[in-house]
Amino acid sequence: MIVIRKYCIALIFSGLTAFAFAQHGSEPTSPKTEATHQPTEATHEVPTSGAETAEHGAEMHGDCPCGAHEEKEEEFSAGDNAVHHIADANAIQIIGDVYFHLPVILYAPGQGWTFTYSGAFKPEHHGNGTLAKDGYVLVHGNVMRIQDPAFPKGEVALQCDPTHETITTEAGKEKIVYKIGANNTCYHLDAKTTLDGGVMGGGFTSFYDFSITRNVFTMLMTVLLLFFLFRAVANAATRNHGKAPKGLQNFIEPFYTFIRDEVARPNIGPKYEKYMPYLLSAFFFILGLNLVGQIPFFPGSANVTGNISVTIILALITFLISTFSANRHFWEHTLWMPGVPAVLKILVLTPVEILGLFLKPFTLLLRLFANITAGHIVIMSFVSLIFIFGGAGKSMSGTITGIIASVPLSLFMMTLELLVAFLQAFIFTMLSAVYIGTAIEEPHHDAHH
């Protein structure tokens, strides 16, 4: 009963935060001030096809071979700002044009491995590199590759900042094409390979990015932090044997006992101890990254648990653990439910159960991803109010109005996100425990047969 109630609470909470995420979906068009200010502004995700989105307006290094740029006033798009913030990057922008450079590891079939660091691209404004290195360029903090295999290797100076336009493919899909000018030629760029199969606008391209990106860097930092924190606690626990716990121990141990007594034991049953390390690791990994993501300045703020690549791996591990520890009872009830007519089994129950097998980790990965990303976007949007009201620094009174509106809203959202950080770590762990628990559940002798 308690499990069901907890599950319901978890669902309600994730539903609430998903609502916040849904609001984000309509956000690019909703700020009216923005829309009236910038009639030509494209929405950040699905730009109108064929629109020449040359709103870029960075300075030129001579003539740009990729066509003339309309020199436009710098305009501010809250949507772009938020989406840029939550994205992964090859270099961390600390403030203005000051970067924290990270190692860049690239692989292109045919070209082999390229090891460098993001500083080698000499980024100046907006994370746009001014140098091409071995055919790679830095576009808005992300490494891209020049498609033309004839492009000279080594360092090549770029003539202008990258541009992009939206084209419609044969399949009728809109796609953003990035271009860069060098050697008086306009080159098309490839983004890094993604595994969405083109559904989200990515797909296999000419290179793979295995860099220590902002997210990887944050992950490493958080993991090290957690490890040393827990080592200190473990040492204290061993050394203080027979004494009352104190300091950090009192902070960490309740989490441990909470996961053990409220998550693992009631959901998994007597064999819970075997799964404790995973549940604890997942809980503290997610919690740590959520909280580090909440820090609004340099070492923090990365949206790691709000990146689907991370949640996919975590959900996959839960899926593998629950699937490989599943017993005969579980498979029997999944594939051939006893006590149900065969026709019903073949037509309805078994397909649904098999679908459910994959849907469970899918919801797991989507819930965490959506909640954290939504939180980041909402906070970024509230912060953006300052720039929207102030016309990106043009109107002082507008800026003040924006600050008055933005600060309490951001504060409220950050407090809420603090709760969400704990809640989502808990829900992920809880549901992992529930899935493992269902997989290893022993048959009740009184129920069937």
Added chain:
Amino acid sequence: MLFLADFSVIKPEPGLMFWTTVIFLIFWFLMSRFAFKPIGAALKQRELDIQDALDQAKMARQEMANLQAENEKLLAHAREERSAILKEAKEAKEEIIAEAKERANAEYKRKVESAIRDIENQKMAAMVDLKNKAGQMAIEIAEKVLQRELSNKGEQETFAQSLVSQIKMN
């Protein structure tokens, strides 16, 4: 103006997935080995210790109660014994006193009897002695009277008189 950023967080990136896997697996391994294991063991140990301590306290309390009950019993027993002993002692005392009295009485009686007997004996002896002495004196007086009678009648009388007074002096 910012670049038209695409919503990249929803695209699974092999690089990030690779690093997540590596970092999470290492994290999992290190944490379970060097953090969760000792912490879990310490917590379990502490729980056992606390349970133990509680059990022991309970046991000690029980024992205390038992001990107290026993003490009470012992005390009562001792009190009973004491009164019994006292009673016995009193009885013994009385008995001893009675016996002593009896004995003293008997002794006294015996002493008195023997004294009476002694006195009687002495008296008898004195009487015999007196009788003997009186006999002898009478004989001696008679002897002397006899000797004087012959010579002087007057003198004879005074002499007898002196003799008699001599006897009285004795």
